Amino acid sequence: MKALDISGLTKTYKGGVQALKGVDLSVEEGDFFALLGPNGAGKSTTIGIVSSLVNQTAGSVTVCGYDLKNQKEKAKACIGLVPQEFNFNQFETVMQIVLNQAGYYGVPRHVAKQRAEKYLAQLDLWGKRHARARELSGGMKRRLMIARALMHEPRLLILDEPTAGVDIEIRRSMWKFLKEINEQGITIILTTHYLEEAEMLCRNIAIINKGIIVENTSMKSLLTKLSIETFILDINETGTAPVLKGFEYRMADSHTLEVDVEKKEGLNPVFTQLSEQGIQVMSMRNKSNRLEELFVRLVEEDSPAEEA
């Protein structure tokens, strides 16, 4: 079954701004799915329509087999939403926020209390259960929104930039948690600006730009489309600049070499040539995330007018 099936979705805001121009998208149940796009591409509008915060202009949305127009309540019950911005009552305690959320979905209070303990503990918030939301740090607030979204145990969890502004340690613990709940069967749709996050977590991906889906495929097949990668090599200073035949390369500074390498060529010829010139490679890394390179390329391909 499809956790989410969107067909011909359009949205024109008052004032005539057309945010979505016919989005078609489907996400299989159990998937960990990335929805990426530059700012203003239509990600939040799409999520807003799916979660009933934005009225659609045309098209259809089906959530876990329920039509969002005709079976709205059943469709909504399947969704858990972690929005981009904090949207809880700042004066309520952590416990009140999660228990209220469970109540809105008809979860009996005794069950809600058990779930609150489970999810708040898993997200390291149990010790803060009596704290008011406004007293929490940014990372805690993000985790609270995840706990809140899980209180009715949704089949589809939508996370709109869940790790924005969160330090790397907490981000990694959130990744681990999201992987675990995905393995337990919850379908996850993620939007993020951290592309390594999408690459690490997601099995399938869609890229939206200017209100249309420009790419919708598996992460694996998307990454295979990347034919050239740029590597940064830290080399020892020999006094002479290295020369690499058959490669595009440039020196960022006296001991930092950037080389564009085609996937079919591999790195061995680079190391051989450098070795022949008496240059040692001390360390090496990708210039940018692989997905990032693809993302930029796809979005740029789709925006020729802006480039001109």
Next chain:
Amino acid sequence: MSQEKTADMTHDSEQQSWFKQNYIALQTIWIKECTRFLRIWVQTLVPPAITMSLYFIIFGNLIGERIGPMDGVSYMEFIVPGLIMMSVITNAYSNVSSSFFSAKFQRNIEELLISPVPTSVIILGYVGGGVARSLIIGVLVTLVSMFFVDVNIQHPVVVIVTLILTATLFATAGLINAVFAKTFDDISVVPTFVLTPLTYLGGVFYSLKLLPDIWQVVSQANPVVYMVNGFRFGFLGKSDVGIDISMILLVAFNALMYGIAYYLLKTGKGIRS
């Protein structure tokens, strides 16, 4: 994903009956609303009791003795129902308008909008909160009034029904105000420029019979007149307007306000893009 894992997943909406699910949702909203005004009881419950005590002392005790009887009862007895009704109207309205607008402002209204809670349950939950606060204040003001006058209720059923219908009506009106409001100023405009004049000119402090004929006719266009007089009938057994007309209008206004609130929330006016 394995079959076992899929089977393990709990899907609450499919396990609960429609009625039970919505009853829990309604209870949750109502308790949340009551918790809110009880948490800030110094701001929500105490001021009306103090204000009304001052009204009783100044208008009832000091000035009232010089005014003499009104409609065959002491002036103090005459104003008690009106003052209770005035505090009920004001608090029912302001409770829901400020709470709902605050939820819009902090965006936590989205918690409800994304959930499967039906529009009618959202309205009932918020209005129920406003009614609860105004009834508590109604009881408090009644208790305060007992320090100044012997309160005799002639028709208790009329008192209770009028009180609940009026509180419901103004709580729903407060909700409508909050839906349209874009700033905190917008939720104080209606109480200041509409509600207060209507209440003061609604026969709280005087009998309509004291007015010139033309103003008696004009006053009958003021819905608060019917609420105050219906309530006064319940207390004193006397009223400027018929109790049947008061009840019919209260029910009609409630139906109208509910219809407007339902339409606004259902279509997402002011709360959805």
